[in-house]
Amino acid sequence: MNRVEGKVAVVTGGASGIGRATCLLLAKEGACVAVTDIAEKEGRGLVEEITEKGGKAEYWHLNVTQEASVKQVVSEVREKWGKIDILVNNAGIVGINKPTHEIAEDEWNELMAINVNGVFLCTKHVLISMLETGGGSIINLSSVYGLVGGPDMPPYHASKGAVRLMSKTDALLYAKNKIRVNSVHPAFIWTPLVEKLLAEQGDVAEGRKILDSLHPVGHMGEPDDVAYGILYLASDESKFVTGSELVIDGGYTAH
Secondary structure, three states: OOOOOOOOOEEHHHHHOOHHHEEEEEEHHHEEEEEOOOOOOHHHHHHHHHHHOEEEEEEEEEOOOHHHHHHHHHHHHHHHOOOEEEEEEEOOOOOOOOOHHOOOHHHHHHHHHHHHHHHHHHHHHHHHHHHHHHHHHEEEOOHHHHHHOOOOHHHHHHHHHHHHHHHHHHHHHHHHHHHHHEEEEEEEOOOOHHHHHHHOOOOHHHHHHHHHHOOOOOOOOOHHHHHHHHHHHOOHOOOOOOEEEEEEEHHHHOO
């Protein structure tokens, strides 16, 4: 308990899936949590759930593709709680699944605006705060597809590779400022997003069996599996960890 007691955390895409699990766990372990998302109903509902359990949280509507929105939210979080110790760049989309030669420029740019530009913008403005207050931990959600390739979803894979190297660059740039930056690389995690994708493709149960079989442990992960890794990187337990890749994949990349 109290692994991040007294810390202030900003979680993007915090209303569902891995983001939701992360918000719940950080609040349970003592952090003040800024739940940020464009899904206002779900975000406010999560804040109610956290506060009912005795945690501290507030919701902010945040579009990570808009710098003005990012700057305003970061400023308001800082005004409310005095600092930002933790940033979890979780907001992201899967995007279209087409071979490279069929992808339209706007389809590519839509995904990059969220998955890459969003990480840059949130990191930029939280860094400004962390530099003033003396340190912090930034955790960027990449993917196993930021480590290995796959014959599908070219924009998504490119974006997650970008996030991996953005993390290493910022780790080197800001190590002297006591700011740590790491990336997290989940395999398939059972979230509403994955369930929706399987539903669009047909049989959810059969699709889940196929995805389960891709992992040597025999099943997909759960959001909490990733949230506990994020908690470690957010806490002082990982004070000697920066520029690293935390792979949470049930053995997917061990093949």
